[in-house]
Amino acid sequence: MAMADQTASGSFRLSMLIYDTRYRSMTIQIIVLMLFMLGAAWLVDNMLTNLAALGKPLGFRFLSDAAGYDINQRLIEYNSQDTHLRAAVVGLLNTLLVAFLGCVIATVLGVVIGVMRLSKNWIVARLMTVYIETFRNVPVLLWIVFSMAIFIEVLPQPNAFRGDAATASMLFDAFAFTNRGFYLPGPIFGDGSMAVVVVFLLSIVGIYFFGKWAKARQEATGEILPTFWIKLGILILPAVIVHFVMGQPITLEYPELKGFNFQGGIYMRNSLIALLVALSLYTAAFIAEAVRAGIMAISHGQTEAASALGLRPKRTMSLVVLPQAMRVIIPPLISQYLNLTKNSSLAIAVGYMDITGTLGGITLNQTGREMECIMLLMLCYLIISLSISMVMNIYNNSVKLKER
Amino acid sequence: MKKSVLLGTIAAVGVLAGAASAGTLDDVKANGVLKCGVSTGLVGFAAPDANGVWGGFDVTFCRAVAAAVLGDSDAVEFVPTTGKTRFTALASGEIDLLARNTTWTFSRDVDLKFTFVGVNYYDGQGFMVRKDLGVTSATELDGATVCIQTGTTTELNLADYFRANGMSYEPVPIETNAEAQQQYLSGACDVYTTDASGLAATRATFEDADAHTLLPEIISKEPLGPLVRHGDDQWGDIARWTLNALITAEELGVTQANLAEMAAGTSNPEINRLMGTEGSLGEMIGLDAEWAQRVIGVAGNYGEVFEANIGESTAIGLSRGLNAQWTQGGLIYSPPFR
Numbered sequence: 104m105a106m107a108d109q110t111a112s113g114s115f116r117l118s119m120l121i122y123d124t125r126y127r128s129m130t131i132q133i134i135v136l137m138l139f140m141l142g143a144a145w146l147v148d149n150m151l152t153n154l155a156a157l158g159k160p161l162g163f164r165f166l167s168d169a170a171g172y173d174i175n176q177r178l179i180e181y182n183s184q185d186t187h188l189r190a191a192v193v194g195l196l197n198t199l200l201v202a203f204l205g206c207v208i209a210t211v212l213g214v215v216i217g218v219m220r221l222s223k224n225w226i227v228a229r230l231m232t233v234y235i236e237t238f239r240n241v242p243v244l245l246w247i248v249f250s251m252a253i254f255i256e257v258l259p260q261p262n263a264f265r266g267d268a269a270t271a272s273m274l275f276d277a278f279a280f281t282n283r284g285f286y287l288p289g290p291i292f293g294d295g296s297m298a299v300v301v302v303f304l305l306s307i308v309g310i311y312f313f314g315k316w317a318k319a320r321q322e323a324t325g326e327i328l329p330t331f332w333i334k335l336g337i338l339i340l341p342a343v344i345v346h347f348v349m350g351q352p353i354t355l356e357y358p359e360l361k362g363f364n365f366q367g368g369i370y371m372r373n374s375l376i377a378l379l380v381a382l383s384l385y386t387a388a389f390i391a392e393a394v395r396a397g398i399m400a401i402s403h404g405q406t407e408a409a410s411a412l413g414l415r416p417k418r419t420m421s422l423v424v425l426p427q428a429m430r431v432i433i434p435p436l437i438s439q440y441l442n443l444t445k446n447s448s449l450a451i452a453v454g455y456m457d458i459t460g461t462l463g464g465i466t467l468n469q470t471g472r473e474m475e476c477i478m479l480l481m482l483c484y485l486i487i488s489l490s491i492s493m494v495m496n497i498y499n500n501s502v503k504l505k506e507r
Numbered sequence: 508m509k510k511s512v513l514l515g516t517i518a519a520v521g522v523l524a525g526a527a528s529a530g531t532l533d534d535v536k537a538n539g540v541l542k543c544g545v546s547t548g549l550v551g552f553a554a555p556d557a558n559g560v561w562g563g564f565d566v567t568f569c570r571a572v573a574a575a576v577l578g579d580s581d582a583v584e585f586v587p588t589t590g591k592t593r594f595t596a597l598a599s600g601e602i603d604l605l606a607r608n609t610t611w612t613f614s615r616d617v618d619l620k621f622t623f624v625g626v627n628y629y630d631g632q633g634f635m636v637r638k639d640l641g642v643t644s645a646t647e648l649d650g651a652t653v654c655i656q657t658g659t660t661t662e663l664n665l666a667d668y669f670r671a672n673g674m675s676y677e678p679v680p681i682e683t684n685a686e687a688q689q690q691y692l693s694g695a696c697d698v699y700t701t702d703a704s705g706l707a708a709t710r711a712t713f714e715d716a717d718a719h720t721l722l723p724e725i726i727s728k729e730p731l732g733p734l735v736r737h738g739d740d741q742w743g744d745i746a747r748w749t750l751n752a753l754i755t756a757e758e759l760g761v762t763q764a765n766l767a768e769m770a771a772g773t774s775n776p777e778i779n780r781l782m783g784t785e786g787s788l789g790e791m792i793g794l795d796a797e798w799a800q801r802v803i804g805v806a807g808n809y810g811e812v813f814e815a816n817i818g819e820s821t822a823i824g825l826s827r828g829l830n831a832q833w834t835q836g837g838l839i840y841s842p843p844f845r
Contacts, residue, residue: 157598158620158737171663173678183666252689260694282695283652283677362650363697364677373695374679451657454680460657465680468591468658471598471619 154474163479165470166191172465174456176372187466194461195483201378201457202444202487208383209443210436213390218420220395231391238388244449246385251377251453258282264360277357279365282373286358289369296352303342310334374455378447386443393435397428429502437495441488448484458483531603531735531742532576532793540582543569544602547587547683551708551817552608561585564816565606567806568627568733572604572749574801575794589682591658594619597736604746606733608702610660620737624747627732627809629829629838631725632664633703635710638720640697645724649674654687654696656680661701664727684709702729704817704825711822741793748792752799754841755781756808758832763807770800781844788844799844809839 120130154160170190173183178196181189220231238246259271261281273279279286292300317328346353358368401424409419448459458480467476535541545553545565553563561583570580586602597605598620608630609615611623636642645668655662657680669676679696681687688709691699699706703725710716733750735743756762759778761769770782779785783796790796806812813830817823831837 156738171666173666173669173676175678175680183663183670255690255693255695262694282693363648364650364652366650451680451682454657454682456680460680464591465657465662468594469614469663471594471615473595473598 150474159471159474161474162472163475165466165472165475168470170466171469174461176375176456187462187470190466191458191462191479191483194456194458197455198444198447198450198457198459198483199487201375201382201447201450201455204379205382205386205443205447206440208379209386209390209439212383212387213439214394216387217391217394218398220391221398235388235391238385239392243381243385243446244452246381247378247449247452250381251373254373254377255282261360261364264365273358277355279358279360281365283364284370284372284374284376286365287369287371288355288357289367291354291356293352293354295349298349299342299346299353302345303338306337306339306341310337313337372455374450374453377453378450378455382443382446385446386439389439389442390436393432393439394428396435397430397432398424400431401427426502430504433495433499433502437492437499440491440495444487444491445484531739532745535576535603539577540584541569541573541576541604542584542586542602543572544586544588544593544596544605544607545569546607547589547685549608549684549705549708550712551821551823552704553585553606555585562816564628564812565608565733567812567816568606568750568753569604570805571753571802572746574805575749575752575798576745578801580801580805589658590656591682593658594621597621597734600736603742604733604735608705608731609734610702610729611732611734612660615734621734622737622743623732623734624743625732625750626730626838627750628704628730630702630704630729630731632661632700632727632729633706633725634722635691635699635706635719636697636722638718642722645722645726646672646674648676648698650676651697652677652679652695653698653700654679654681654690656684656687656701657682659701660727660729665700668726688712702731704731704823707825708817708823711824744792745794749802751841751844752781752802753809753812754832754839755844756799756803757810757839758834758841761803761808762811763803766800766803770797777844 120126151161166188167186169184170187171183172190174181174190174193176197177193178200179189179193181193216231216234219227220235222228222231258280259282261279261283263269263271264273264279264281271281277288313334314330317330317333321327356367358365358370360366405423405427406419409423410416414422447457448463450457451460451464454460462476462483463480467473470476543566545561545563548554549563551563553561553565555561566585569583569585573583574580586596588596588602588605588607593605593607593609594615596602605621606627608628609623610630611626615621616623634645634648642648648669653665653676655665655678662678662680665676665678679690681690684701684705687699687701690696692713699709701709703721706721710719710721713719733746735746755777759775759781761778761781769778770784772782772784773779776785780788781799783789783799787796789798792798806815810827810832813827814820817825819826827835827837829838831839833840
């Protein structure tokens with residue numbers, strides 16, 4: 104024992120770091136790590152030196168200065184006297200809005216199209232192939248610019264709705280589709296509308312528990328309830344009843360042509376719609392392929408077994424095939440969500456004020472703080488992407504094959 | 508050991524970084540070409556013609572500097588920049604000089620670390636609308652949708668103007684003049700706002716130019732001029748005095764036509780100093796004696812450049828106004844060549 108120790112420590116020579124296979128890989132890794140850190144230090148130092156030479160040392164004080172510019176789409180209160188930081192937050196919320204809506208639309212479209220591409224109907228399957236191949240193989244920036252160009256050239260101007268000789272008219276006197284965006288009726292919450300909202304939220308909770316109960320009942324008795332229609336009823340009826348009991352506190356505000364533009368209601372800007380359409384159609388093509396791959400990964404025997412048990416094709420798809428396909432679909436789906444979110448930074452091409460447009464655009468330009476703005480911008484996208492990854496990975500863990 | 512290598516590297520980098528930021532003149536001479544930032548296309552100021560040759564008011568200034576420094580007015584690499592990319596391009600050294608309808612402001616001069624070498628066009632922000640809108644004043648624009656080029660002073664002026672007048676508006680930020688034109692012409696915005704000269708230049712390219720009008724309000728002061736980076740005074744001087752040479756030439760009556768005659772020697776000592784036949788001004792600035800002759804030789808004096816590109820005889824049709832010589836009641840004024 105003592106002898107062995109002695110030989111081990113006594114016979115260690117420096118050259119063993121290279122010639123002894125026990126140490127060699129460690130040595131190489133340490134050297135590479137040092138070189139890497141040296142390289143990183145050089146880059147950081149180079150940046151700081153050059154910024155100092157330009158007379159612009161790194162600093163984030165500019166974020167608390169007044170921004171001075173206006174932003175058209177604001178999800179929170181903002182005016183030109185607010186700070187650059189708040190402008191960045193407004194932009195961030197716009198990014199999140201378009202990313203969230205885009206992911207939802209792309210998922211719905213993608214799943215439908217992916218399933219349809221596998222359809223036995225020749226026309227439908229070929230049409231979907233054409234759609235997927237066209238959208239997947241043209242850069243998304245072109246789709247964004249293209250959809251915006253179509254938008255502003257094809258739809259009528261608000262002016263066309265004016266006067267007796269109007270060339271355009273509102274749909275049901277409630278919806279106006281102009282080349283500046285869509286104007287929709289918006290709800291106005293009057294006194295007592297809180298009750299309606301609370302009842303509505305309670306209905307959603309109710310649906311959750313009803314679903315659980317119906318499932319338990321089905322497993323116990325084998326009877327299947329028409330859950331969809333019952334759930335729909337629970338969702339709508341109580342809120343509608345309370346709405347009328349309370350004396351209709353929620354009213355609709357219709358857009359009206361006043362001055363240069365329509366006023367009132369909900370205004371969805373052309374930039375938001377064009378961006379949303381392009382991003383979701385583009386990403387849906389990729390999601391459709393992931394869905395198709397997922398479905399095809401499930402052995403046909405599963406479908407046949409389900410048929411043998413007497414399940415109808417629709418139920419086979421929703422109860423047997425899709426749950427198993429999810430395991431294959433989710434991982435590529437995560438990266439498509441990340442892609443969509445990152446692609447939303449192309450928003451500036453159509454003048455949508457996302458965080459790239461505010462912090463990485465106007466703020467950067469007006470303050471001249473390129474390094475700081477870009478670093479903050481990268482940090483924002485990093486955090487958004489990692490959060491999406493995290494949430495989706497949690498979901499993935501819940502659907503993946505449980506090995507017991 | 509490792510630490511000293513690191514420190515040594517840092518020190519070396521520091522020295523290199525310091526060395527690289529000096530001597531734009533030498534860099535330009537070594538490259539044999541002047542990298543000049545211009546707009547992405549604004550007729551009259553900077554736009555490529557059918558053969559891809561850049562021309563315009565700002566472009567001529569780039570060519571004049573190239574002529575002064577390199578002796579060749581074609582030794583210019585034009586780098587199209589947007590309102591957003593121009594300052595980064597200049598600060599990073601991607602371009603040596605920026606001549607792109609850029610407004611001289613305190614913060615750009617002091618905080619962004621640029622040196623404006625003078626004013627080559629006194630401008631102000633205006634509004635363009637369709638005539639059939641029936642708007643006669645900017646104060647009637649409450650609720651309008653306004654197209655603005657993002658990253659410009661116009662964006663800030665616009666916010667201030669509408670706030671001061673208690674009006675609301677819908678800003679539509681766009682990157683380039685071409686995009687603004689598309690949005691404005693298709694009616695996606697009611698108003699297009701930028702420098703009045705830019706509006707006139709843009710309107711000149713419309714098929715139905717007469718259906719559009721500039722509103723009478725000019726809501727800001729926009730002294731436009733060429734600029735260089737802070738920290739290289741010699742290069743700044745060359746750009747500044749190239750502009751001044753153009754202005755002085757007009758004041759003294761030196762034109763492209765009579766340049767050879769003037770260069771032969773005159774009885775006016777200031778003309779002689781400008782032409783380099785008297786004194787040693789060229790040597791002082793680090794160039795040869797005939798530099799100013801080449802500057803004027805590119806396209807004539809300030810007035811000739813103005814008339815040829817944006818003056819009343821062109822489609823853009825801007826009158827001299829504030830941009831007349833100080834002797835004619837304008838603001839264009841050069842310090843003496845002495």
